[in-house]
Amino acid sequence: ALTSAYRKKDEIIQTYYAAFLRKYGYLRYVAPPALVANMKDLVEDGGVFACEHVLQAIYTSRNEELVYEMLKVLDEKEDFVHPKIVSDGLLYFKGDVGALQRLLLERRKEFSVSMQVNIITYLRFASDGYCEPLFEILQDVKEHDEIRFACMRYFGKHRYEKAFRILADCAKNAKGERIEYCVVALTALRNYPSQKTFEILRGKLNSPYWFVRYNAAESLEVLGIRYDEMVEIFDGTDRFAREMIQYQFDQRYAENKEKGL
Helix, strand or coil: CHHHHHCCCCHHHHHHHHHHHHHCCHHHCCCCHHHHHHHHHHHHHCCHHHHHHHHHHHHCCCCHHHHHHHHHHHHCCCCCCCHHHHHCHHHHCCCCHHHHHHHHHHCHHHCCHHHHHHHHHHHHHHCCCCHHHHHHHHHCCCCCHHHHHHHHHHHHHCCCHHHHHHHHHHHHCCCCCCHHHHHHHHHHHHHCCCHHHHHHHHHHHHCCCHHHHHHHHHHHHHCCCCHHHHHHHHCCCCHHHHHHHHHHHHHHHHHHHHCCC
16 A cells, blocks of 8 residues: 555655665565565656665565575666675675575576676675685686776685686786786786785786785785895886885884774
């Protein structure tokens, strides 16, 4: 009865109705067809504010198929919706999260590239149990670059030794890929401490690209690099490399001083 009444109202009122459903978790228990149809219409025709509240309401349900269907509707919109509404919002799903994750991964190719990236980002924050399927995606050079970047970030959070070789090759830019591969890989490599990682990161401090130097220096800092291990850089002729690593040391000093260490 409420759905029938509210769908005759303007978008703002309908959006508050969706927020009401989310707040009280109504969809955890039942999702009448009329209500679902109304929510889909609101996603299709509403603005970003409406989409966000509808999705938040849907995430409280226990129905992974309903979440999948609503993401499909959202994906077909031309309006921009912030990725965090999808990737972060999915973390609040109240049903079988494993079933939802498997469903989205199995059907990911039904979505646009940007939505596939959102799904992989969600998996990165949600679980370390998808290393093998995401490694297969990472290996596929026919996959879209942004999807492979998302997989690299996944392995930057969840260590998987099979992925190290690809991350190392991308960081070295040995095959001349887009420089973004190198930038993302240098961040991911901080999850793989080793002498080889150290050598790759140190070598990239001399890159002509600012983001490459910065990510290499930041990863070295995360790995706890010591001043004596960077003598060659400080005594070398590359001022940009020296300043980049010095900045990281200064940041560490300031943070330790603030903590009283």
